[in-house]
Amino acid sequence: MMKTPAKSSEGALVLFSGGQDSTTCLFWAKKHFSSVKALCIEYGQKHSLEVELARKIAEEADVPFQLLDASVIGGLSANSLTDPDIEMDEEKPERSCPNTFVPGRNIFFLTFAAVIARNHGIRNLVTGVSQTDFSGYPDCRDTFIRSLNVSLDLAMEEQFIIYTPLMWLDKKQTWELADRMGVFDLVKEKTLTCYNGIPGQGCMKCPACKLRKEGLDKYLEEKSW
Amino acid sequence: MMKTPAKSSEGALVLFSGGQDSTTCLFWAKKHFSSVKALCIEYGQKHSLEVELARKIAEEADVPFQLLDASVIGGLSANSLTDPDIEMDEEKPERSCPNTFVPGRNIFFLTFAAVIARNHGIRNLVTGVSQTDFSGYPDCRDTFIRSLNVSLDLAMEEQFIIYTPLMWLDKKQTWELADRMGVFDLVKEKTLTCYNGIPGQGCMKCPACKLRKEGLDKYLEEKSW
Numbered sequence: 001m002m003k004t005p006a007k008s009s010e011g012a013l014v015l016f017s018g019g020q021d022s023t024t025c026l027f028w029a030k031k032h033f034s035s036v037k038a039l040c041i042e043y044g045q046k047h048s049l050e051v052e053l054a055r056k057i058a059e060e061a062d063v064p065f066q067l068l069d070a071s072v073i074g075g076l077s078a079n080s081l082t083d084p085d086i087e088m089d090e091e092k093p094e095r096s097c098p099n100t101f102v103p104g105r106n107i108f109f110l111t112f113a114a115v116i117a118r119n120h121g122i123r124n125l126v127t128g129v130s131q132t133d134f135s136g137y138p139d140c141r142d143t144f145i146r147s148l149n150v151s152l153d154l155a156m157e158e159q160f161i162i163y164t165p166l167m168w169l170d171k172k173q174t175w176e177l178a179d180r181m182g183v184f185d186l187v188k189e190k191t192l193t194c195y196n197g198i199p200g201q202g203c204m205k206c207p208a209c210k211l212r213k214e215g216l217d218k219y220l221e222e223k224s225w
Numbered sequence: 226m227m228k229t230p231a232k233s234s235e236g237a238l239v240l241f242s243g244g245q246d247s248t249t250c251l252f253w254a255k256k257h258f259s260s261v262k263a264l265c266i267e268y269g270q271k272h273s274l275e276v277e278l279a280r281k282i283a284e285e286a287d288v289p290f291q292l293l294d295a296s297v298i299g300g301l302s303a304n305s306l307t308d309p310d311i312e313m314d315e316e317k318p319e320r321s322c323p324n325t326f327v328p329g330r331n332i333f334f335l336t337f338a339a340v341i342a343r344n345h346g347i348r349n350l351v352t353g354v355s356q357t358d359f360s361g362y363p364d365c366r367d368t369f370i371r372s373l374n375v376s377l378d379l380a381m382e383e384q385f386i387i388y389t390p391l392m393w394l395d396k397k398q399t400w401e402l403a404d405r406m407g408v409f410d411l412v413k414e415k416t417l418t419c420y421n422g423i424p425g426q427g428c429m430k431c432p433a434c435k436l437r438k439e440g441l442d443k444y445l446e447e448k449s450w
Contacts, residue, residue: 068297069297070297072293072294072295072297072337076337076340076341076344077340077341077343077344103339103340103343103380103381104336104337104339104340104377104380104381106380107332107336107376107377107380108333108336111329111332111333111336112297112301112329114328114329115301115302115328115329116301116302118302118328119301119302138379138380138381138382139379139380139381141379143379144376144379144380147372147375147376147379148376148379148380150372150376151332151369151372151373151375151376152329152332154363154364154366154368154369154372154373155328155329155331155332155363155364155369155373156328156329156363156364157363
């Protein structure tokens with residue numbers, strides 16, 4: 001996690017889905033930057049409820065919310081997040097990416113974020129990707145993010161700074177961060193992480209719910225010591 | 226220009242707009258790969274004629290043609306290619322990108338190409354960007370392309386190879402290459418490079434037409450020696 005020594009006078013744009021991770025990042029950004037904008041990208045996920053929850057959380061955080069329709073991404077390739085005919089992998093296959101993988105997703109997301117941030121004179125981008133709970137998504141790794149940061153800078157002749165406050169945190173530590181930011185209850189009750197579209201504790205069966213619950217249990221155990 | 230020693234048994238996907246450069250690349254790819262696909266990306270350009278011309282050229286080249294609607298890109302930021310209210314810069318401004326610059330365009334284009342190529346089991350991507358007639362577009366530079374190649378590989382855990390046959394050619398040499406590929410007349414008569422949407426020699430006024438004509442005159446002069 002990159003430290004910003006004091007609250008920056010600059011603005012930041014947060015890639016925001018309304019899930020546990022990006023909600024924690026949204027409040028992290030509010031602590032570290034003088035102004036924050038939330039960018040929510042819709043790309044044909046099955047659960048449009050996700051967007052409505054995200055909008056409400058942004059409202060509660062008093063952060064301007066922009067929704068971008070990028071459904072072209074969802075149509076590019078077969079994956080279980082955007083294609084209702086594909087059943088979701090409950091476990092990661094041993095030798096390949098899980099079929100929830102939307103190829104290129106984080107390139108698209110961060111490039112959209114960079115172009116829109118640039119329009120607002122903002123160079124700070126925040127995303128909730130994490131290498132720790134890697135789950136088989138190659139575009140969540142730190143090396144990828146650093147490489148794309150260079151590609152974005154070269155493409156637009158700008159100097160973007162991609163912040164990844166969760167990169168080296170496991171899910172337990174992400175709950176801890178939410179607590180430190182003062183939004184433990186909000187994250188626990190109002191965010192949607194579940195692949196099956198159920199807010200809060202979710203379906204308890206998909207990989208995202210399992211990770212979320214494991215981390216929460218560990219954090220609550222540690223806290224109760 | 227990267228050399229491929231003999232005709233590869235692999236396939237290639239060409240980013241294809243129907244302009245001089247990408248048409249030359251399409252025929253270059255046909256010489257170097259056993260099968261070729263053309264991907265045309267529409268992103269809210271003013272001239273949909275461009276797409277129809279591209280489709281006809283691909284047909285003439287006997288290459289499968291895929292059109293991708295990525296109009297989300299055109300709506301991201303103000304530029305004269307996609308916004309009819311902005312008048313096009315006829316000369317490049319001294320200190321900034323020309324207002325025909327669509328920020329992030331080549332990241333989006335090459336990432337779309339990579340995801341679609343991956344669906345077909347293709348790792349070779351061909352694009353007509355050139356650093357020589359740089360014209361102020363940072364995302365046409367070789368360094369950017371190499372950086373993005375790494376980002377794409379990391380994002381999808383694949384090994385893509387981006388070919389840029391025109392990278393170090395000036396417009397005169399691009400005409401020469403078209404001639405060597407046996408498509409000089411086709412490129413001269415049927416491609417559309419003009420920002421104002423006029424095929425062949427174009428409007429003769431926009432920066433693209435000026436570059437095209439300068440190169441053609443030089444090449445014809447050299448050829449007549």
